[in-house]
Amino acid sequence: MEDQTHLMQTLGGVTLAGHPLSLPAPHDGKQQDIGDILQQIMTITDQSLDEAQAKKHGLNCHRMKPALFSVLCEIKEKTGLSMRSSQDEEPTDPQLMRLDNMLLAEGVSGPEKGSGAAAVAAATAAVGVGADNSIEHSDYRAKLSQIRQIYHTELEKYEQACNEFTTHVMNLLREQSRTRPISPKEIERMVNIIHRKFSSIQMQLKQSTCEAVMILRSRFLDARRKRRNFSKQATEILNEYFYSHLSNPYPSEEAKEELAKKCAITVSQGKGSTITVSQVSNWFGNKRIRYKKNIGKFQEEANLYAAKTAVTAAQAVAAAVQNSQNNSPATPSSGFQMKDEEFQLDAAEDKNNLLNNMFTGTSGSHSLPGSGDLFMSMSSLNGSYQSNQVTGAGQTQGDSIRHAIGQSLGYSDGLRGNPLYSPHGLNGNGVWHDAVTPSSVTSPIEGTNSIHSDTSN
DNA sequence: ATGAATGATTTTCT
């Protein structure tokens, strides 16, 4: 009696009550029986293989075996649980979540091509890249899908290896469970451990995949690394706008759009890239700051473009005249696009310089239409700025016209006195005049074509 | 190889 209870206590307080094969009520004979069994178990390692095999078989067939096995399993369970329960539940690693999310966002994990392409498109759109570099896109996509493929095959490999290993271990344990006290729960726990190990390996895979994607992204999607200079024509267009709006070189959103479109058109035949609105914004941002920083450096350029616009304006006027001469004379109330600020000479420092430069060099080489060709009629130049021009800004539309007339008719005169070539968009504070904001891209070079682009109504 | 030019991005300012 005492022995029995003592044994039970040393076994960790496991009771066999309710067990289908619970120990029979203790009395002397049975006590002896259990003692024998335990003795045999303890000494089994000291025996020879054959002997042990025989003993083992004997034990296996012993009627107490299942009961004792259960007892041992329960004991292990208890001790094991107390040791492992702390680390049992995985706290769903936040880093793993992050990696998963990122891979999903990059289109590496998740469904095939469809979402992958979408993710790429989204990513590129987020960076603000236009339809421009389709070559690079396909290149990028190819590399990305390469990564994706590697990732998936690796993942599959791990999965497979994990499963194989798990079943192997399970079989092994099941096998062992015939001779060792191994409960199904313990097997399950072992499987969990294996899975954890493998998923940590998977995490490493995910990590390195993420790194690869990041590198790929920075290589391909960082526009800085793929900078292409704008085509000559595009810069020409932008410069034209800039210098013809020198007093207020802040194109509106629509103007930017139109500029971008224009650049795209002129560039389409070449290998140049199309230009987006944000690129136009960049260009003007850069241009403004760089111009302001060193006006002298840009003087020549300014002269050149100013002369250009003057010439083309004159030509446009001439063309318009020819048209209008057939028609009835138009109301000369339109805003010719040169604004007052562009004509007004501030008491600025470069005035002389400017005048010196005026017709030496670039401008002089222009073959200018004779003044005889230049008549004036504003009919077809109407409307560009009309809606947006703030006459209160010190300019009347009549002034504009007057300038245009002067330019058209008396060429040298108009140019000599024409501050169009002046860099005086800036006030004393280095800030651009807050002048009227023309919303149209229309420039003299356009002639009469784009007059209607304005949405003044 | 080197530096200026230039487009894009980031930071700061309003």
Add this chain to the structure above:
DNA sequence: AGAAAATCATTCAT
């Protein structure tokens, strides 16, 4: 938000 300023990274001419 959008512009200025500073900065970065590339392209291009030398």
